[in-house]
Each structure stands twice: as C-alpha cells, then as structure tokens.
Amino acid sequence: MQFSELGLSAQLLQAVAEQGYQSPTPIQAQAIPVILQGRDVLAGAQTGTGKTAGFTLPLLQLLQQQAIPQKPRPVRVLILTPTRELAMQVYESVKTYGKHLPFFAEAIFGGVSVLPQIQNLKRGTDIVIATPGRLLDLIQQKHLDLSRVEYLVLDEADRMLDMGFIRDIRKVIGFLPKKRQNLLFSATYAPEISQLAEQLLTNPVEISVAKRNAAAETVSQLVYGLKREYKRELLSYLIGNGNWQQVLIFVRTKHGADRLCKQLIQDGIRCAALHGDKSQGARVRALDAFKDGSITALVATDIAARGLDIDQLPHVVNYDLPQVAEDYVHRIGRTGRAGADGQAISLVDPEEAYLLAAIEKLLKREIPRVADTGYEKVSLDNVNSKPKPKPQQPRSAQRTRPGNHATSPGKQSTPARKSNYSRTNSR
Structure with a gap:
C-alpha cells in the first residue's frame, strides 16, 4: 500500500x-x-x-x-x-x-x-x-x-x-x-x-499492530548477571570494546543518573544525564547533543522512556531494572524502531532478580543470559517475589564480618575483566 x-x-x-x-x-x-x-x-x-x-x-x-x-x-x-x-x-x-x-x-x-x-x-x-x-x-x-x-x-x-x-x-x-x-x-x-x-x-x-505488552521483534535482548559493584566497569567496557557510538542508559534515580554520568566521563566516554531535575533548556541541549553525535551516552531516568524520537538508536542499556515490568518494554522500545535492528542489554544483580522474573513473566519468555560476563557468576534464577527486608538487629549485635566488605570498582577482590577497557575506544 x-x-x-x-x-x-x-x-x-x-x-x-x-x-x-x-x-x-x-x-x-x-x-x-x-x-x-x-x-x-x-x-x-x-x-x-x-x-x-x-x-x-x-x-x-x-x-x-x-x-x-x-x-x-x-x-x-x-x-x-x-x-x-x-x-x-x-x-x-x-x-x-x-x-x-x-x-x-x-x-x-x-x-x-x-x-x-x-x-x-x-x-x-x-x-x-x-x-x-x-x-x-x-x-x-x-x-x-x-x-x-x-x-x-x-x-x-x-x-x-x-x-x-x-x-x-x-x-x-x-x-x-x-x-x-x-x-x-x-x-x-x-x-x-x-x-x-x-x-x-x-x-x-x-x-x-503488535502483541500486547510485547517487545519489538527487531530488538535483541541480553542479560548480564553480575554484582552491582561491577556494573559501571562492564558498561564502560561494552561501550569502548564495541565502539558504540550511541547508547541510551536507563537508571532508577536522578542522583544515580548524575553519578553514573560522572563516572562514565571519568572513563573517557562523552556523556550527559537526562532527568526531571534538569531544566528544559538543559534537556533539549542534552538530546540535541545525543542526536548529533556530540556525546556517546545519554543516562536517563524513566522520564525518557517515552517520547524520545531518535532514529535508528542501536543500543539501550538497563543499568537498573525498572520497578514496573511494563516500563521495560517502553525502555527497550527506544531501539529497533521502524524496522531497524536494535540491542537491549540489562545489567542485573541478584537483588534485582525478582524484577527480572516479573519482566519475563510479562514477556512470556526468558531473556537470554550471557554465560561468561568476565566476572564471578551470580544466580538470577528461581526468584519470583521481592525479598523481604531482614529484621533490624539491636545495635549491640550489629557486627561486620571479616571479608564481608563491599568491593568497590577500584578495589576488586575478584579478577577484573579478561579484556581491559581502553578510554580511547569510545572516542
């Protein structure tokens, strides 16, 4: 027609x-x-x-x-x-x-x-x-x-x-x-x-014209299961090693968007943050820079999950999974538009496994997992409901066990990625 x-x-x-x-x-x-x-x-x-x-x-x-x-x-x-x-x-x-x-x-x-x-x-x-x-x-x-x-x-x-x-x-x-x-x-x-x-x-x-609550068929989806403290390093590696020129990254909070954007800039990746606390002028400038290639990464809260008109956006990353499963469909719908191919990657830590289970229930299928992420393996399976918070212990009973300290990206207790990320790769 x-x-x-x-x-x-x-x-x-x-x-x-x-x-x-x-x-x-x-x-x-x-x-x-x-x-x-x-x-x-x-x-x-x-x-x-x-x-x-x-x-x-x-x-x-x-x-x-x-x-x-x-x-x-x-x-x-x-x-x-x-x-x-x-x-x-x-x-x-x-x-x-x-x-x-x-x-x-x-x-x-x-x-x-x-x-x-x-x-x-x-x-x-x-x-x-x-x-x-x-x-x-x-x-x-x-x-x-x-x-x-x-x-x-x-x-x-x-x-x-x-x-x-x-x-x-x-x-x-x-x-x-x-x-x-x-x-x-x-x-x-x-x-x-x-x-x-x-x-x-x-x-x-x-x-x-599409299955209800379904993701576009032109979007390939992958899940990387890893501890939260390694997410930013893996993200920088994927951008640099893959020579990505344009990636939209979703996070849960405004503060998280600003923090991640600063970290990516430190990694040599041209980046801007987009969220509700930004003025309209700042939001327009960030979007224009993203569209014309002046920046590589746009880190956004769900305010950007709808209405962003970006032709042939190749990559979307869920740095944080959304609290509402339907928002996953909206987020990854930013790529694979108008028949073009797109890739949606979700970086999922074990505490988000219940969110992943809800998304897969909505999609009525399992999203493929990356077997070798380069980090120690974690389990994302068999979690169907949000974990209940642990009861608060009396202050006198609270102790930090030796070896239980969270590992920061700069002090890794596990081997780093097999291939080192180079800052110049994202230029």
Whole structure:
C-alpha cells in the first residue's frame, strides 16, 4: 500500500514525500482511514511504529476539509501527552506534515516560560499539544478555551496513568464539548486503560499492530548477571570494546543518573544525564547533543522512556531494572524502531532478580543470559517475589564480618575483566 491510497490531500502527500516516505506503517495504514471516517479509536502499538503520523496526518486532513474559522482561531484539536519530550515530538510531527497547510499549532508544557505560550494562544491556534499540568494552569487562568475542541487524542495513555495524571485528564475532559472524536493510543493494555476507554470512547474501532505488552521483534535482548559493584566497569567496557557510538542508559534515580554520568566521563566516554531535575533548556541541549553525535551516552531516568524520537538508536542499556515490568518494554522500545535492528542489554544483580522474573513473566519468555560476563557468576534464577527486608538487629549485635566488605570498582577482590577497557575506544 502507498500513502496515495489512504485518501490524503495533495498537500499532505507532498509533505510525506518530502520526508522520504512512500509506504505507510501498519498502524498508519489501519488508523488513518478509520480516523478519516470520524470513528473513535483505541489503538495499541509499540513505540517506533509510526503512530504519531498515524493520527497527525488524518487530523490535519479533517481540519483541511473544514472552513477556516474567524480570528482568533479556536482550538479544534487537543493532543495530551505525558511528558514535555513527547509533546515536542508530536508538535514537530504536526509542523512537518502540516507545513503546506494554513494551520497553527502550539506546544504547551511546564519547565519553560509561560509567557510565549500565552501570547501564541491569544493569536489563536488550531492544534494544542500539551501536558496535563500546564494545560490546566492556562485553563484556570482563562488563557485557554477548549469549548470548541472537535478532536481529542490521548497519546501514551498508559504512561499518563502510570504518572498519576488520571485526575488531570478527567478535569481536562470536563472542559471539552461532549460531541467530539476521541483517539486513545497506548503501548500496553492495563485494566485501567480499558476502564478509561469505556468512559471516553464511543463504539471505538480497536487497532493493534503488535502483541500486547510485547517487545519489538527487531530488538535483541541480553542479560548480564553480575554484582552491582561491577556494573559501571562492564558498561564502560561494552561501550569502548564495541565502539558504540550511541547508547541510551536507563537508571532508577536522578542522583544515580548524575553519578553514573560522572563516572562514565571519568572513563573517557562523552556523556550527559537526562532527568526531571534538569531544566528544559538543559534537556533539549542534552538530546540535541545525543542526536548529533556530540556525546556517546545519554543516562536517563524513566522520564525518557517515552517520547524520545531518535532514529535508528542501536543500543539501550538497563543499568537498573525498572520497578514496573511494563516500563521495560517502553525502555527497550527506544531501539529497533521502524524496522531497524536494535540491542537491549540489562545489567542485573541478584537483588534485582525478582524484577527480572516479573519482566519475563510479562514477556512470556526468558531473556537470554550471557554465560561468561568476565566476572564471578551470580544466580538470577528461581526468584519470583521481592525479598523481604531482614529484621533490624539491636545495635549491640550489629557486627561486620571479616571479608564481608563491599568491593568497590577500584578495589576488586575478584579478577577484573579478561579484556581491559581502553578510554580511547569510545572516542
């Protein structure tokens, strides 16, 4: 199938062709005709499948079929996203595909000055892409009127629920007219998504282009089992020995992201950290440097698990396993996009074995283990639940046994890797 067979206008087809695309992805081929028919949609698709164009193209087409309203233009399309990064990605998609059409779009999110956003809203805009918090602020301050919205999109709806946005979403919906077309996109189908879909959607067409809660087939997955104190050394070795040019590394905490990034820089690896405490400007600069190759490694918390639009990212590393198994699918979905091959590596210590078991239960298969990691072997098997914390001993009974001290990367009690990492390898 070609894009020309989907009923899109000449202006949209020109914009698509200028991006070098001829054939739609499966989600685009299924979603675009249904959306153009005016139907509500419940769509499940892995990241990297082209879902953003799957709803931006038909929405632009629907706007084009209507008369342009008088100034100031009312908001007719509202797209809600969980993160600033995803909001910017969708905004860029709208600009790219709508470049030959006379429509205005505005991205609304926190972390930046609100004044330019208010000024643009006064001018009038057809399409608003927003995170829920900043959107509600502008509504409550009377800077934004959603009473004439005709199309509502919830993008990465499962992530919005995970981040606690369900109340904000319901508040936003309360400001919308009841008669509208609703599109809900989600990478996974938790029970909460089904409940939200029942409340929001009217007789929806359900579209699914990948197994539910499944990892993309183009991503090869490996597990390295080792003690935690050796993770950073192994990571540096993999980057340098493999001459990796681009790797996205996930950690659990903001402090952990900053600490690991400093350690990698000490190892001679060009690196930046990305997490919620970074200003929007710092986050944009880090992403731009990662995309243009100025840095090799981007160390991120799960704020980056969704919405990062990086073409052909070859490597993703789970330095820490996520607490929620579904987040593993989102993380590794940053690689292996749009049919390209990718590699996802998880560095797992024995205390994370229960998290690995939950991930494999979700995937319904075991992730292959690397037999020889270069370090002493550890067991990651037969752990199905989180270990219970040990009872606190009286202070008088607490003793440190000889030989039980944790081994730091600089004072290893076990042999180091068989091949030494060279700092110059990552340059």
